[in-house]
Amino acid sequence: MNRRILTIYTKELTELLRDRRTLIAMIVVPIALYPLLIIGSVHLLSVRGGEFKVQQMTIGVQHDPNQPDDHQPAITDLQRKLQTARNIIRENRIGDPDDVVSNGLESIERMNIVAVDDITHAVEAGICNVGVIIDREANQEGESSQHIVTLKYDKAEMRSEGAAFRLRRVFEILSRNVTERILTGERLPLWILDPIRVNTENVATPQKVGGMVLGTIVPLVLVLMTITGAIYPAIDLTAGERERGTLETLIVCPVPPVDLITGKYLVVATVALLGAALNLISMGATLHFGGFTEMIGSNGDTELPLAVLPIILIILVPFAMFFSAIMVAVCSYARTFKEAQNYIMPVILAALIPAGIAALPGTEIKGVNAYVPVMNVVLLAREMLLGHFEWLTIAQVMFSTCVYAGAAVIVASKVFSTEAAIFADSASLKASFTRRLMRPAEFPSATLVLITTAVLFPAWMFIQFSIQPAKGESVLTTFQTAAWLMPLALVAIPAMLLWYFRVNCIGAMKLRLPRPRHLLAATFIGLGGWVLAHELFVLQHAISPVPPEVLSSNALLTQAFEGRSLWLPILLIAIVPAVCEELFFRGFILSGLQETMKKWPAIIIVACVFAVFHIVLIKFLLTAGLGVLLGLLCWQSRSIVPSIIAHMLNNGVVVLLAFWPTLEEFVGVGEVGATDHLPTHIIAIGAALVVAGVFTATAGTQSTGGVEARIHA
Amino acid sequence: MPIICANELCKTFPTPDGTLKNAVDKISLRIERGTIYGLLGPNGAGKTTTLRMLSGLVKPTSGEAIINGNNVADDPFAVKHDIGFLTANTGLYQRLSPRETLYYFARLYALPREQIERRVEHLIDWLDMHTFADLRCGALSTGQKQRTSIARALVGDPVVLIMDEPTLGLDVLSNRIILDFIRREHDEGKTIILSTHYLDEAESLCDRFGLMHEGQLMAEGTLAELQADTGEHKLSSIFLKLFSDVRGEDENGRL
Incomplete structure (x- = not known):
């Protein structure tokens, strides 16, 4: 760890631990009040039962x-x-x-x-x-x-x-x-009274039954307790510091805001984890010494698997880190302690929804659930209490939670260092959103792009799901609706934001003419790209087989456009998406990243976002692969035109192959299924085209990109 | 080249009624090394905003500031190393002692380990903080807090010291300690820019003066220059004269 972060961490932790309120919330509550609460409520229940x-x-x-x-x-x-x-x-x-x-x-x-x-x-x-x-x-x-x-x-x-x-x-x-x-x-x-008598026999081990008993309530309580532990330090270290007037002295020190917020954030995470650990120990001790094992296991078929509790603590690590980051980001916006408390409440409520769903019996850690924040942690903890340890699932939960935590920390440090947030007067907070006061910029800021993407992504998902064809309905309607909504969501909204934040739209969307060399490169990549994409998909299928319903979706597509002019699928599948998606991903998002990031990380991140936006995660590799090529084209040419052309050609070739049998026959891929390799000569031609395209695009401009873009800015 | 250079700094804020207000309106300053510069003016004249822009806490709406050869907007890190900034409100960590506070900030300035201790103990000596150096800041008097704040601003041994109202609300004794300290720092070759509305105090302390009113610099110069310009002797009379001139012009303009 960076020495400065360590300094901040040590100081904040010292200061926090000197505060009586933290000590009470962190140590006294779990150690004393918590067992009392459990024992008290159980006592009350038994009294009521007896009554x-x-x-x-x-x-x-x-x-x-x-x-x-x-x-x-x-x-x-x-x-x-x-x-x-x-x-x-x-x-x-x-x-x-x-x-x-x-x-x-x-x-x-x-x-x-x-x-x-x-x-x-x-x-x-x-x-x-x-x-x-x-x-x-x-x-x-x-x-x-x-x-x-x-x-x-x-x-x-x-x-x-x-x-x-x-x-x-x-x-x-x-x-x-x-x-x-x-x-x-x-x-x-x-x-005769009971001609059939039914006996039931439990085959679950006592540990498993106990795990179920604990699994329904323990993860939820732990999640809540972790959140509760983070609230006070998160507010105290951000909004509290601002309210007491010490933030100004801190910002004026030669310390990067990221270091500042990282140090503070680590303290919040530490306190949250300490709280969680204390809760866990206290809970385990209460259950063990409080006679609960005997009470629940009176008939011998229940045993509380308390040995799993330490493992659950390990899962709580990324969770505490994630939630601390969210809280620090939220509190950084607040100017006073009170305001921060008001902001925190909705966040906790929002966190309770997935936690509550996860606590419902029957919710399983499958598919998307492994990636839903909060929910995945609660579900994983329950699985572990039941004695199920699936390493893939554990990795999924850990990984996704870490990604969320990282994103939250970045946002927090951005928020924390903006001048509006430093000074506690509403005028300057307003100033950061007043258009007249903004400086015109050539590129959108990474923050603007990040937030826009974060908001547009679920919105676009929702649109996509809502226009999926109902039973018996043609996919055609879906395509038509999408073709209308895409320019609105992916082009009009970013363009409006760019206008509002006084970013040069032409520059940000890279609406300038490319050199002929880059047009040539675009044509090569556009014509060869589908071969690469197809082979990537086949490769993926070989590693982990693709479900048949995904494979049959192509047939549905051909059916939908049956009897229509060839121009309709070309317009709906090739032209509209190519223009809109390029303007959004390679225009808007890439512009936002290129000022702060290096060439390849920026291109790869945009390609991944591009792939995630295409809902069908099975085609992630294929889409991301194309995304990298398109990103490279755009980065090298500093124009959106080549990537639009390449995208259009790529989709166009796929459409023509699907709807124009003559071409399919001519190319010789008529018999090739979605999971079969293409004929060798086609692979050779495709690979040659892609290599030629990449070479044409990059040749002679080796060390351009970031530096040049920055000079340009 | 002057150590502090401000070129037409402007800062615009929106007001609650939706209009825009120029808190600072095209301020240009040239301050030579080793000067004590007094930025004077009534409340709301824009002194604090100007100082904040010089130290990189506030981004100017337009214009630029260069400190010790570094542009504040382009290289805030280098600028922050060169300056010590004393805020108007004595914001201190209530649960740390002055000594701990000084050690903390010294580490943030990334001073070498052996230098940290020397610097902190010197400051405690100079500002006569021995009696309260190990109490919690929350328990200190206003004067003690202000001395701690000044020590904090100086812990990184900055070449430029920016002080916003360093003597606001202090008793005579603390006031004396702080003014002596400012002189001493000046004798050691530091450049100091401070804002105040105690004109008598400024008159005895500063080499040059900038008189601010409603975001603009009305007049600037040494005491002798200002005296020559206005024909008044005392700084407070100079200020009142300039102030009434500006208002007079306003009224004439309206007529």
Whole structure:
């Protein structure tokens, strides 16, 4: 670590640890309050449970006005029935006699009976918990007939519902008793009552069951506790520093803002992790020494896998780093402690949504879920508690979380060093968004590009998903809608932003004429690119097979344009996307990156963003490969025209091969499937074209690019 | 070449009612090495914004500043190494002691290890901070805080010292210590630019003066030059005269 960052880190940590509030939030809360909370709530639950089983309940029966109040026939009748049920339980030990709630003796002893005029009303008013009406069905043969018992209860009242449940069990016991008597009288075996008896047997290991018990709640609590631990230091080190007026003295020191924010950020992450670790230890200790293992595992099939807890702490490392970065970035915007608290709340709520979804039973760590921040950590922790360790998944979660954390730190340092954020007057915050005060620029800033991309990406995803064809609908509509929306989303919005921030649109989108040499290079790459793309796809298929539905999507495409002029697919697939995508990716985004980045990192990052925007991640390699070629063309020529031409030609060739059988026959790829290698001579020609294109584009301009662009700026 | 050079610095802020206000309007300064320069003016004249632009804390809307040969906009890092900046509000870390604060900033200036200790202990000596050097800053008096702040600004041994209201709200004793200290730094060859609205204090301390009003520099020069220009003797009378001249012109213009 850089010595300056270390200095900042040490100082901030010292200062923070001298603050009583941090110590309380970080150490006292988990160590003392937390076990108390768990033990307290469990105690409360058991008290309530106990209360529930001995709870008195009142049963309402119909009042008979013709009889004296102390000789109501309905009361006597029900009392007799309860008495019978009691005797049956005592003699036959039906069911589980210990299950006092539903059919135990204790339950029946606590049933009072009252006679009321209007049963429904009495239940509603809470005079009785449950009302009973017993009817005897009319039967010609007289004696034995079915009884119809109606229980009236109030579903909105827990006591009423519980009372109805208890009374229902009593009648079930009586009913079964009658059946058994009849069967015995007819000399029939009692098994007729249950011709099929179902036994269930648990095969899960006790650790696994315990893991499930912990897995539903522990990850969520840990995530929350980690976030909570980060809140106070994040605010104190950013907005707090600004509010106390010390930030100005810090910014005036010869320290790069990135070092400053990194030092502060590392402190927040450390505190968050320390908090998480303390919580984990405290939680483990509470569960272990609090007698929970015995309580949960009373019947021997549950064992809490506490040994996994340290491993979960390791997953919490990238998570704490990620969340600390987000919080530091958010708090850097705030001018006061209070304001920061207001900003933090929505962030925590937003984090709770994926965490909550992850906590739902049935959510699995699959596909996209492994990349959704917060959700992936909660899910992974649960998997580990269940004893599943999939290294690929662990790597996915760790990697994606680290990427998010890195991005958040970069944004935080940008925010922290802007002058509007340094001075606590709203005028200058406003100034950084007032167009008249902006200096005209040749290229957009990396921050503008970063934020625009971050906002446009989910928006564009959402658009793409919403225009996917419904069942039976043609893909054609999707293409037509996309062709309308693409210029709006990828060109109009960035152009408006460029205008607003006074960036020269012509320069940023590189709308200038290229040299003939670069046009030639574009033609080579455009004509040969599809071969490279196809072979990349085949290579990928060989390594990890592509699902058949992706492969059949091409057939769907051909079907959709059936009977249309050839110009329609050329316009919708080749021309519109080529123009819009190039203006956005190679124009807008690449311009934003080229001032602060070197040639290859910039080109590769833009190519990856380009590929990610194409939703179908299976084609990532193929799209990114083309993206690199297009980026190179644009970087070398400093014009958008060559990459548009190359993109257009590349898509155009693919369209022509798909829709124009004559050409397909001529080239000799008619029989080649999506996952087959192309004929050797085609590969040779394609490779030659690409190499020639790259050579033509780069020849003679070896050390240009970044430096030249910067001079240009 | 002057050690501090400002060429037509401008800073525009939007006001809450939507109009734009020129907090600083085309200020040009040339300050030679070893000068104590006083930037004077009433509250809101633009002194603080000017000093902030010189130290690279605020980006000018237009114009440029060059300090010790480095352009503030192009090479802020080099400029920050050369300057010590004292802010108007004594922002100190409440939970650190003055000594810890000084060590912290000395490390941020990336001074060599052995030099750090020497520098910090010297400053504590010079500013007579021994009695409170190990107390928490939160418990210090205003004067003690200000001495700590000045020591902090000087810990990197800067060639240019920019001080925004160094004696604001201090008692006589602290005031005396700080003014003596500024003179001493001056004797050691440092260039100092300070803003104040205590004119008497400035008169006894500064070599040159810049009189600011509503973002503009009304007059500039040594005391003798200003006296010759206005015919007044004391700095406060010079200031009042210039001030009423400007207002008079305004009113005439309106008529």
